[in-house]
Amino acid sequence: MDIDKRKFLKLVGVSGALWVGSRLAGGLSSVFNIRDRFDKQALADAGYEVGTMVPDPGELKAKQWAMAIDVRQFKTPEDYTRCIQACDKIHNIPDITTQQDIKWIWEEPYSAAFPEQHNQYMEAALKSTPILLLCNQCEFPPCVRVCPTGATFKRQDGIVMMDYHRCIGCRYCMAACPYGSRSFNFKDPRPYIKKIDPAYPTRTKGVVEKCDFCAERLDQGLMPACVEASKGALIFGDLRDPDSDVRKVLSTNFSIRRKPELGTQPNVFYIL
Amino acid sequence: MYNSGKIITGLVLFLGVVTMPFWFNIGKADVKPDPSLDTPVIRQMKVKHCIESKQFMIDNHMELLNAWRNAVVRNNKTIYVSTAGQYFTMSLEDTCFHCHSNEKQFCDQCHTYANIQPYCWECHVKPVEEAANGHR
Numbered sequence: 478m479d480i481d482k483r484k485f486l487k488l489v490g491v492s493g494a495l496w497v498g499s500r501l502a503g504g505l506s507s508v509f510n511i512r513d514r515f516d517k518q519a520l521a522d523a524g525y526e527v528g529t530m531v532p533d534p535g536e537l538k539a540k541q542w543a544m545a546i547d548v549r550q551f552k553t554p555e556d557y558t559r560c561i562q563a564c565d566k567i568h569n570i571p572d573i574t575t576q577q578d579i580k581w582i583w584e585e586p587y588s589a590a591f592p593e594q595h596n597q598y599m600e601a602a603l604k605s606t607p608i609l610l611l612c613n614q615c616e617f618p619p620c621v622r623v624c625p626t627g628a629t630f631k632r633q634d635g636i637v638m639m640d641y642h643r644c645i646g647c648r649y650c651m652a653a654c655p656y657g658s659r660s661f662n663f664k665d666p667r668p669y670i671k672k673i674d675p676a677y678p679t680r681t682k683g684v685v686e687k688c689d690f691c692a693e694r695l696d697q698g699l700m701p702a703c704v705e706a707s708k709g710a711l712i713f714g715d716l717r718d719p720d721s722d723v724r725k726v727l728s729t730n731f732s733i734r735r736k737p738e739l740g741t742q743p744n745v746f747y748i749l
Numbered sequence: 750m751y752n753s754g755k756i757i758t759g760l761v762l763f764l765g766v767v768t769m770p771f772w773f774n775i776g777k778a779d780v781k782p783d784p785s786l787d788t789p790v791i792r793q794m795k796v797k798h799c800i801e802s803k804q805f806m807i808d809n810h811m812e813l814l815n816a817w818r819n820a821v822v823r824n825n826k827t828i829y830v831s832t833a834g835q836y837f838t839m840s841l842e843d844t845c846f847h848c849h850s851n852e853k854q855f856c857d858q859c860h861t862y863a864n865i866q867p868y869c870w871e872c873h874v875k876p877v878e879e880a881a882n883g884h885r
Contacts, residue, residue, distance in 0.1 A: 515828055517836060525830045530820040530839065533827045632825060640822045641872060673874055675842055681871035696825045 494522055514697050535698030539715035541616065541635035542690050543744040544701075545726050546609055550710035557584050557607060563706035564688070569679045571669030579660040579680075581688040582611040582703055590735060590747075603749060609711075611703075612637065612658040612688040613735060613743030620650035620659065635716075635744065636690050646683035655739050659687045716744060782862040785854035790847060800831050800844070814841070841869065846876040 480488075519534035551557060564570065564582045571579050588595040590608035618637045620629050628643035629650050651659045665682045673679060677693070680686050690713075691701035699705075704713040714721030723746075732746040750756070765772075791797060799806050801813075817839040820826040829837045837844050849855045852875050860867060 515836065515838065520828065520830075520836050527830050527832050527834055529830050530816070530824075530826045531828050531830060532825060536825065536827075630823065634825075638822070642818060642822070675846075675874040675876070678842070678872040678874065681868075692825065696821075696827050 494524070533697055537695045537698055537700070539634045539721075540717035541715065541744060542614065542695070543635075543714065543716035543723050543746065544611075544614075544690070544704070545712040545723050545730075545732060545746040545748055547710050547712065547726070547730075547748045548603075548606060548608060549748065550708075551606065551609070556707075556710065557609060559706045559708075560609060560703040560711065563702040566672075567674060567677060567691075567702050569666075569670050569673055569677055571666035571679075572671060573666070573669050577661075577663040579662065579666065579686060580610075580658070581660075581686070582609060584608065585610055591733065593736070593738070594733065608747065609703075610656070610658070610735075611745060612690075613656055613741070613745045614690055616742035616744065617740065619653040619655065619741060623649040623653045625649065632692065634695070636692050636695075637687075638689050638692055639686060641678075641680055641684050641686070644684040646685065648685060650685055655736050655741065656743070659685050661685050779862065782858040784856075784858050785851055786849075787854075788848060788850045790850065794848075799848075800829070800835070800837050802832075841873050842876075850876040852876055 514535075515533045516535055520531070523531070523534060525531045561582055561584070565572070568581060570581055573579060584607035587599075587603055587606060587608055590610055614635060614637050616635065618629075618631060621631055621637060624630075625647060626643045626645055628640045628645070630638055630640065632638050646661065648661055651661060662680050662682050662684055667673065667679055670679060691699070691703075694701060700713060701711075704711045712722050712726050714723035716723060718724065726748065727746055730748045732748045734743045734746055737743065786797070801809075806813075817829065821839050827839055829839050831837060846852070852870075856867075859865075
């Protein structure tokens with residue numbers, strides 16, 4: 478039988494992977510029946526060492542996540558609430574109606590969202606259109622620079638993340654954020670949550686919180702909740718990938734960002 | 750010795766006050782914690798085994814949980830490969846409480862006995878005991 482080196486190596490690789498896979502699969506008796514969302518076969522194929530902590534094989538990866546908000550597609554109030562409620566529901570965001578409210582994704586009039594680009598005589602439709610606001614996941618986030626405990630940090634995929642375990646509630650990040658994207662828990666949020674989803678922790682009194690582009694969903698291979706609920710009005714993808722959805726819409730539409738003059742390089746784009 | 754009466758009385762009184770907790774609690778041994786593993790999910794398991802050995806979990810659960818939280822929150826790693834080669838989502842809510850849905854019996858007993866107040870529950874949602882019939 479003639480077999481060249483290339484074929485031989487392929488055969489060895491495949492049979493090795495199969496062996497490891499079958500061994501691991503053998504160890505996986507159906508003792509546990511947990512709501513595991515990950516792909517067990519892909520994990521078995523990866524052949525990780527025991528006692529390690531590994532990423533979900535289905536995780537969505539990017540160099541820099543970014544979002545484009547197509548303001549033109551937001552026509553009815555329902556279009557906004559759909560996105561906002563999707564977020565509020567899965568993240569256990571309390572409904573506090575005072576100035577101590579908690580905001581992850583919210584709406585503001587154009588004049589508040591883009592104060593330096595608000596002209597006296599502007600398009601009537603735009604003047605009255607609310608704009609969806611959320612954390613801009615800046616490339617150079619001022620909140621990360623000022624955090625004294627490292628509770629706010631930048632992930633490999635560009636997401637500005639909060640580690641609530643480390644937050645001491647000093648609120649430096651809130652002073653540093655030029656977009657008002659951060660909220661402080663002045664009181665225990667639990668009484669203000671309509672229905673607590675046990676799959677996601679609430680926050681506690683004395684920590685700051687904000688949108689994190691649904692990092693926990695991306696890690697499981699799911700798109701952010703607001704993007705899923707938006708019916709195409711929110712476009713999400715890797716800003717460093719020229720073929721990504723977000724780059725495609727940005728290359729064919731005029732877009733603006735909030736306060737670009739500050740140099741934080743926000744990663745939320747608005748198509749007007 | 751001058752004033753020996755007063756000094757000795759004072760010393761006896763002092764010792765009595767200092768050792769008062771012992772006098773009060775004499776013969777009343779604290780009940781040794783006996784965490785209950787009896788939950789509907791565990792009852793249905795053929796092989797009753799945690800993600801690691803029982804002794805490892807007793808000794809190291811706090812360090813394991815600490816490592817998990819850093820891995821999940823800071824390093825976007827979400828899956829734990831156990832010593833037996835099994836995979837688990839690193840999550841208190843989805844994994845630990847799936848079986849140990851009896852937080853009062855399972856967590857609080859030892860923590861109260863050892864006078865430890867972990868603040869997990871300020872954010873993480875306690876399992877609802879009555880609804881712990883395999884799914885929430």
